[in-house]
Amino acid sequence: DSGVTQTPKHLITATGQRVTLRCSPRSGDLSVYWYQQSLDQGLQFLIQYYNGEERAKGNILERFSAQQFPDLHSELNLSSLELGDSALYFCASSVGHGGLAGGDGELFFGEGSRLTVL
């Protein structure tokens, strides 16, 4: 158990709808990262928050948005959903900004939220 909690585990919805994915980081971790994993693209970085502030943005669509709350949990909002948005969405956390092992940057991943858009 990584200590990162994601809900819901599974979500089925229709095109055009909006969903919210939730992530609670490990206790003490200040950074939250969101990734999208699909079969052909692998893990794609979407966005990072550090202590409530957006720190980095990756290939996140304009239809997607995220925020990190004062208690450090984070939500990823996906709107105007399309079939191609079907994927696994992972949240990861780390103590610091970084993503490297052995220090304060190691990434700890949750179990993911599987989104199916029909």
Next chain:
Amino acid sequence: QKEVEQDPGPLSVPEGAIVSLNCTYSNSAFQYFMWYRQYSRKGPELLMYTYSSGNKEDGRFTAQVDKSSKYISLFIRDSQPSDSATYLCAMSEGTGGFKTIFGAGTRLFVKA
């Protein structure tokens, strides 16, 4: 061309075999090289981490980095059915998790 290329497999081997997993990359600025293991229905977990070129060994696992060839490998000795998982290589120019680029992952099956 993707920055990181990884054969998706699947790779099926008998128990006890030596497994070789590989990735190639195009960005010569990558300095940090990682291998993550992802079991079915789970998130990735860091397996090994190497800085710059060279080898690193941890039990049955050995990670190799050849920066001149832009090629990294993960060897698993005496493979076990419990090693069945997807292995993702990942690499980064520097600190910052957002800078980490992941390969698509290789699915490994170890048959008892």
